[in-house]
Amino acid sequence: DSGVTQTPKHLITATGQRVTLRCSPRSGDLSVYWYQQSLDQGLQFLIQYYNGEERAKGNILERFSAQQFPDLHSELNLSSLELGDSALYFCASSVAQGAVYEQFFGPGTRLTVL
Amino acid sequence: ELKVEQNPLFLSMQEGKNYTIYCNYSTTSDRLYWYRQDPGKSLESLFVLLSNGAVKQEGRLMASLDTKARLSTLHITAAVHDLSATYFCAVVVASGTYKYIFGTGTRLKVLA
Numbered sequence: 001d002s003g004v005t006q007t008p009k010h011l012i013t014a015t016g017q018r019v020t021l022r023c024s025p026r027s028g029d030l031s032v033y034w035y036q037q038s039l040d041q042g043l044q045f046l047i048q049y050y051n052g053e054e055r056a057k058g059n060i061l062e063r064f065s066a067q068q069f070p071d072l073h074s075e076l077n078l079s080s081l082e083l084g085d086s087a088l089y090f091c092a093s094s095v096a097q098g099a100v101y102e103q104f105f106g107p108g109t110r111l112t113v114l
Numbered sequence: 115e116l117k118v119e120q121n122p123l124f125l126s127m128q129e130g131k132n133y134t135i136y137c138n139y140s141t142t143s144d145r146l147y148w149y150r151q152d153p154g155k156s157l158e159s160l161f162v163l164l165s166n167g168a169v170k171q172e173g174r175l176m177a178s179l180d181t182k183a184r185l186s187t188l189h190i191t192a193a194v195h196d197l198s199a200t201y202f203c204a205v206v207v208a209s210g211t212y213k214y215i216f217g218t219g220t221r222l223k224v225l226a
Contacts, residue, residue, distance in 0.1 A: 002156070033214070043202060043216035056212040090156060103147070105157040 003027065004093050004106035012112045018079040021109045025072055025093030031055070032074040033094075033103060034066055038087035049074055050096070081113045116141050118205050120217035128225055130192050135220045137186040137203035144181045145206035148188055150199045151219075157202070160188075193224045 003026035013019055025032050034046040045058035049068035060066075063081075068074040078085060088110050092103040117140040127133050137146070148160040161170045163179035163186060170177050174197065176189045186203055203217040 002158075042218055043204075045214040045216070048212070056214075058213050092157075102159045102162055104159065107156050 002104040002106065004091060004104050006089075006091055006106040006109050008109060009107065010110050010112075012114065013081060014114055015081055015083060017081050017113075018077065019081065019111065021076040021078070021089050021091075021111070023074045023076070023091030023093075023106055025074070025091075026104055029093035029095050029104070030072065031094045031096060031101070032068055032072070033092045034060075034074070034076050035090045035092065036087045037090065037108075038084075040084070041087075046076070078111070083113050086111055086113045116205075116207060116213070116215050118203060118215050118217040120201075120203060120220050122220060123218060124221050124223075126223045126225060127190075127193050129194055132192065133190050135188040135190070135201055135222075137188070137205075137217050139184050139186075139205045139215070139217075141184075141205070141207055142181075143184075143205045143207050144179075146179050146186045147204040147206070147214075148177050148186070149202045149204065151202065152199050160201075190222075193222075195224050195226050198222055198224045 005024045007022045031050045033048045036044045046060040048056040052068050066076045088108045090108045092105045094101040094103045119138045146163045149157040151157050161177040166181040168179045174191045179186045200219045200221045202219045205215050207213045
């Protein structure tokens with residue numbers, strides 16, 4: 001158990017819908033990262049937040065957005081869902097923002113878009 | 115285009131044997147991660163390599179980084195069945211901000 005929690009574990013929804021994925025980092029970690037894992041695209045870095053502010057951006061679609069709240073939990077919002085958005089979404093946390101710190105991954109949310 | 119290539123993609127090996135997984139990347143980076151993922155599970159951080167020549171070892175796994183060759187290796191010594199998993203490398207690229215680019219993964223199966 002990494003100490004990172006994600007909810008829900010599974011999510012099934014329809015095309016065109018909007019969903020919110022939630023992540024709570026390890027106690028004391030200020031940085032949160034979001035990743036998408038799919039058979040087509042492999043593992044893709046989406047976005048990073050540090051202490052409430054966006055710090056790095058990867059291949060995140062405009063239909064997706066994220067934020068980190070004052071209590072440091074983070075939410076990833078996916079809208080106008082398409083079949084291709086079906087994937088495992090992981091969040092990870094680290095103690096600080098630099099790319100030198102070990103990241104601890106949550107168990108993931110499996111999103112299925114029908 | 116930034117590329118991180120791992121080879122082999124699939125590796126089936128006998129217990130007790132040694133093997134190396136290679137991670138080549140196409141851009142300048144001096145920071146590289148190795149992760150392990152068991153089927154249906156999340157990722158587990160194995161190593162963080164921060165400089166040219168860095169070498170880290172944990173149990174039967176040893177990782178190294180050659181930033182000039184843009185190459186990292188993950189060496190497995192005397193493999194055991196418990197090492198069966200998918201291994202990913204990820205390169206950190208600083209271009210205004212940080213980007214984490216993952217390799218394709220190497221699926222390792224250790225046969226008893």
